[in-house]
Amino acid sequence: xxxxxxxxxxxxxVFGSGTARQDVAAEVTGLGAxxxxxxxxxxxxxxAEDICKDIPVVAVFGAVRPHVPAEVAEAVRAAARxxxxxxxxxxxxxxxxxxxxxxxxxxxxxxxxxxxxxAGSEATPVWGLTEDGHKRIxxxxxxxxxxxxxxxxxxxxxxxxxxxxxxxxxxAHCVDAWWxxxxxxxxxxxxxxxxxxxxxxxxxxxxxxxxxxxxxxxxFGTYLGAVAFAxxxxxxxxxxxxVLGGAYDLEHxxxxxxxxxxxxxxxxxxxxxxxxxxxxALDSPKDPFSALLDLYSRLEPPCSLAELGLPEEELDRAxxxxxxxxxxxxxxxxxxxxxxxxxxxxxxxxxxxxxxRAAR
Amino acid sequence: xxxxxxxxxxxxxVFGSGTARQDVAAEVTGLGAxxxxxxxxxxxxxxAEDICKDIPVVAVFGAVRPHVPAEVAEAVRAAARxxxxxxxxxxxxxxxxxxxxxxxxxxxxxxxxxxxxxAGSEATPVWGLTEDGHKRIxxxxxxxxxxxxxxxxxxxxxxxxxxxxxxxxxxAHCVDAWWxxxxxxxxxxxxxxxxxxxxxxxxxxxxxxxxxxxxxxxxFGTYLGAVAFAxxxxxxxxxxxxVLGGAYDLEHxxxxxxxxxxxxxxxxxxxxxxxxxxxxALDSPKDPFSALLDLYSRLEPPCSLAELGLPEEELDRAxxxxxxxxxxxxxxxxxxxxxxxxxxxxxxxxxxxxxxRAAR
Numbered sequence: 001x002x003x004x005x006x007x008x009x010x011x012x013x014v015f016g017s018g019t020a021r022q023d024v025a026a027e028v029t030g031l032g033a034x035x036x037x038x039x040x041x042x043x044x045x046x047x048a049e050d051i052c053k054d055i056p057v058v059a060v061f062g063a064v065r066p067h068v069p070a071e072v073a074e075a076v077r078a079a080a081r082x083x084x085x086x087x088x089x090x091x092x093x094x095x096x097x098x099x100x101x102x103x104x105x106x107x108x109x110x111x112x113x114x115x116x117x118x119a120g121s122e123a124t125p126v127w128g129l130t131e132d133g134h135k136r137i138x139x140x141x142x143x144x145x146x147x148x149x150x151x152x153x154x155x156x157x158x159x160x161x162x163x164x165x166x167x168x169x170x171x172a173h174c175v176d177a178w179w180x181x182x183x184x185x186x187x188x189x190x191x192x193x194x195x196x197x198x199x200x201x202x203x204x205x206x207x208x209x210x211x212x213x214x215x216x217x218x219x220f221g222t223y224l225g226a227v228a229f230a231x232x233x234x235x236x237x238x239x240x241x242x243v244l245g246g247a248y249d250l251e252h253x254x255x256x257x258x259x260x261x262x263x264x265x266x267x268x269x270x271x272x273x274x275x276x277x278x279x280x281a282l283d284s285p286k287d288p289f290s291a292l293l294d295l296y297s298r299l300e301p302p303c304s305l306a307e308l309g310l311p312e313e314e315l316d317r318a319x320x321x322x323x324x325x326x327x328x329x330x331x332x333x334x335x336x337x338x339x340x341x342x343x344x345x346x347x348x349x350x351x352x353x354x355x356x357r358a359a360r
Numbered sequence: 361x362x363x364x365x366x367x368x369x370x371x372x373x374v375f376g377s378g379t380a381r382q383d384v385a386a387e388v389t390g391l392g393a394x395x396x397x398x399x400x401x402x403x404x405x406x407x408a409e410d411i412c413k414d415i416p417v418v419a420v421f422g423a424v425r426p427h428v429p430a431e432v433a434e435a436v437r438a439a440a441r442x443x444x445x446x447x448x449x450x451x452x453x454x455x456x457x458x459x460x461x462x463x464x465x466x467x468x469x470x471x472x473x474x475x476x477x478x479a480g481s482e483a484t485p486v487w488g489l490t491e492d493g494h495k496r497i498x499x500x501x502x503x504x505x506x507x508x509x510x511x512x513x514x515x516x517x518x519x520x521x522x523x524x525x526x527x528x529x530x531x532a533h534c535v536d537a538w539w540x541x542x543x544x545x546x547x548x549x550x551x552x553x554x555x556x557x558x559x560x561x562x563x564x565x566x567x568x569x570x571x572x573x574x575x576x577x578x579x580f581g582t583y584l585g586a587v588a589f590a591x592x593x594x595x596x597x598x599x600x601x602x603v604l605g606g607a608y609d610l611e612h613x614x615x616x617x618x619x620x621x622x623x624x625x626x627x628x629x630x631x632x633x634x635x636x637x638x639x640x641a642l643d644s645p646k647d648p649f650s651a652l653l654d655l656y657s658r659l660e661p662p663c664s665l666a667e668l669g670l671p672e673e674e675l676d677r678a679x680x681x682x683x684x685x686x687x688x689x690x691x692x693x694x695x696x697x698x699x700x701x702x703x704x705x706x707x708x709x710x711x712x713x714x715x716x717r718a719a720r
Contacts, residue, residue: 003376003383008587010370010501015544016363023363141370184375185580186587189553193545220545227368227546280640 004184006231009125009141013148015219017212020114020151024089025054027112027147033087037061037080037109039100040091044116047154048091051114058083066095066252070131073102080107087112090145093166094119094252101127101143113145117158118166118218119253120173120226122148135246150223152216160209164299165253167202167218171195172237172256173225174281178274179267180235181329187231188277194224195281203298236334237263239325247321250308257301258308261292261352262342269354270332289354304349315343364544366591369485372507375579377572380474380511384449385414387472387507393447397421397440397469399460400451404476407514408451411474418443426455426612430491433462440467447472450505453526454479454612461487461503471505477518478526478578479613480533480586482508495606510583512576520569524659525613527562527578531555532597532616533585534641538634539627540595541689547591548637554584555641563658596694597623599685600703607681610668617661618668621652621712622702629714630692649714664709675703 014023028036036057040048041064048060061079065072080088080103090100091114098121100111105127113122125144128137155163174191177183198221204214234242240263241255268275268289275288284291302308310318319340326334345352374383388396396417400408401424408420421439425432440448440463450460451474458481460471465487473482485504488497515523534551537543558581564574594602600623601615628635628649635648644651662668670678679700686694705712 003374003379006373006375008368008371008373011368013366013368014363015366019363185553185557186550186584189584190546190549193549193552197545224546224549 005182006184006186009144009230011123011144011148012146013123013150013223015150015216017151017216018153020051020149020154021053023149023151024051024112024114027149028055028087028089031087031110031112031146033110035084035086036089037083037085037087037103038089038091039064039076039096039103041096044092044096047116051091052089055089058085061099064092064096064099067130067135068095068098068102068128070129072099073129076100076103077106080109085109090114091116093117094121097121097145098128100145102129104143105140108142111143111145112147112149114149114151114154115222116154117162117253118170118222120170120222120229123223123226124230126230135242137242148223150219152212152219155215155218156210156212158209160206161301162253163205163209164202164301165251165257167198167205167221168257168260168299168301169253170218170222170225171198172241172260173229174198174221175260175264175274175278176235176237177225177228177232178235178277179271179329179331180229180232180238181327182231182233183235184232187228188273190224190231191228192277192281194221194228195278197221197224199282199295203295206299234327236267236327236330239327240322243321243325244305244310244318247318248310248314250305250310254302254308255305258303258305258346261296262346264289264292265352265354266334266338266342267331274331293352305343305347306349310347312347315340315347319343365542366544366546369501369504369590371483371504373483373510373583374508375510375576377512377576380411380509380514381413383509383511384411384472384474387509388415388447388449391447391470391472391506393470395444395446396449397443397445397447397463398449398451399424399436399456399463401456404452404456407476411451412449415449418445421459424452424456424459427490427495428455428458428462428488430489432459433489436460436463437466440469445469450474451476453477454481457481457505458488460505462489464503465500468502471503472507472509473505474509474511474514475582476514477522478530478582480530480582480589483583483586484590486590495602497602508583510579512572512579515575515578516570516572518569520566521661522613523565523569523578524562524661525611525617527558527565527581528617528620528659528661529613530578530582530585531558532601532620533589534558534581535620535624535634535638536595536597537585537588537592538595538637539631539689539691540589540592540598541687542591542593543595544592547588548633550584550591551588552637552641554581554588555638557581557584559642559655563655566659594687596627596687596690599687600682603681603685604665604670604678607678608670608674610665610670614662614668615665618663618665618706621656622706624649624652625712625714626694626698626702627691634691653712665703665707666709670707672707675700675707679703
């Protein structure tokens with residue numbers, strides 16, 4: 001029997017609807033903060049100012065960019081020092097939370113995160129910084145937000161396509177946790193409930209973007225997926241996306257949406273526990289893989305790496321890059337030919353097929 | 361939509377089999393401790409000494425008693441001071457862990473817990489102290505063990521009856537989390553997987569107490585239940601048991617075993633989400649309550665409060681004591697007559713019946 005080591009992280013999470021402003025005020029008081037540096041991209045500045053009306057803001061940092069370039073990290077740290085901030089408050093998606101984490105990493109300041117997408121970064125101690133085209137990733141409890149204030153109504157303006165890809169990114173956190181290097185019964189249980197929430201609520205968002213109850217259920221799924229991911233680590237799916245995203249600057253959430261079913265198709269037959277979890281979560285005891293594809297067909301996310309801008313002539317190099325990152329713990333050994341085939345199918349947007357079946 | 365607030369707690373948990381000694385040594389090193397106060401009841405002293413062979417022990421505190429009387433708390437704190445301990449290491453069941461918590465509460469010393477029953481106290485920040493026959497209970501992050509080392513082989517000598525009652529106590533942590541005051545999707549998800557593990561593994565222990573894989577699965581269920589309980593708080597079941605256990609000094613785990621199905625019978629029809637969770641966990645979509653009773657009939661736990669020593673003439677007073685503690689958030693309003701009826705059935709060991717059905 002293998003040893004299982006599980007680390008849980010201390011965090012306070014508030015799920016509300018239409019209550020971000022008052023919840024943020026209460027939590028800032030609870031943290032005893034009196035000099036808040038708000039981090040919000042320009043597009044979300046008005047929203048952030050609205051949410052922060054009742055708290056002591058010393059400055060707003062707006063120069064947020066994807067993947068947290070080193071110069072952005074320097075700038076946000078300088079802003080925190082200059083304004084003598086005692087709390088970092090991020091309002092935004094994964095890049096915004098990531099910018100706050102970059103500041104927390106060196107300053108040790110606490111973060112209060114108010115997510116506006118389903119990125120999930122707010123519930124993990126994982127940070128990332130990009131320098132010279134290379135993204136460094138690390139884990140540090142200091143960067144885990146002390147408090148997260150989720151407000152389902154903040155997602156109402158998220159466009160359908162981004163809601164879907166961001167939600168499928170959250171789904172990928174859940175699914176990959178079932179075969180990630182530190183997969184364990186605790187993370188797996190959270191992931192099952194995460195998939196259940198997301199699979200139930202995402203189609204309702206496609207039907208009606210104003211469905212607050214569905215938005216809220218997606219937030220639960222997002223949080224569960226992020227905690228599962230933090231506990232289990234990066235599995236094959238995240239390695240593939242990390243490599244492709246880093247090397248070719250592909251749209252983050254859409255990339256995850258495209259890749260996930262192909263990786264599931266490759267792994268599922270070799271991972272009976274994961275198959276059981278997926279079956280439970282999708283309420284499809286007989287054929288959970290088809291149930292996953294059915295969900296995709298209802299959500300109509302982007303389905304090819306070609307449409308995300310990956311040049312076809314890069315597929316061989318991409319395969320080599322990915323092969324160097326395949327986790328030893330993946331439930332099946334993956335050959336270079338299999339990975340090249342997988343990336344080819346994902347590039348063309350072929351229907352994902354369980355590899356075992358495709359090979360016959 | 362109600363607001364949901366969830367607090368997670370930071371803790372490192374190691375699940376192994378036959379590796380307690382080396383895992384404890386590695387974790388003591390990881391914590392940087394050099395003066396370890398071991399807390400172990402006399403009956404487990406030999407085991408504790410064996411586990412602690414490779415670590416710097418300054419003393420062993422053996423005066424452990426149930427419910428942590430105030431004088432025991434004083435004595436263990438004095439021992440920690442006297443020996444200038446920098447780590448509390450508990451080896452034992454809930455009373456032993458509770459004794460370490462009493463010391464951590466005032467000294468702030470970290471705890472490394474090595475459980476030998478399925479009590480679950482090691483995974484909660486809840487402490488309890490008894491003075492003048494009254495048990496005070498509180499929550500403090502300081503008392504949550506920093507590290508838990510679970511070793512399934514330590515449970516091999518646990519007698520079948522205590523394995524069953526202690527396992528059902530863990531099951532009660534899970535089930536009560538579905539309707540406890542702070543019930544939430546995260547705790548509920550953990551509880552579903554906890555019930556699944558316990559329901560699968562407990563009958564295997566009854567068949568073969570040496571089944572290490574089953575012992576290990578029970579530990580997962582124990583941990584999941586304790587984390588769910590810590591997140592959701594005490595529901596009706598725990599209030600009933602807390603009152604009866606405190607007032608009449610009834611055997612802790614057996615008491616939980618007896619009471620649980622009666623409370624489930626009372627609440628389930630009024631708690632559709634809990635019913636769905638129980639159905640999922642017991643893989644019984646149609647009639648999860650009968651599935652729970654089937655599980656009980658396979659485990660043959662004690663089934664009456666009478667055999668635990670509660671005098672019949674105390675049932676009216678017990679009802680009054682319990683009624684003062686019924687959570688406002690219970691899924692159904694409970695009348696005094698209903699509670700008297702429930703306690704009467706539990707006292708006699710009647711088959712627990714869903715109240716709605718019994719009333720017809």
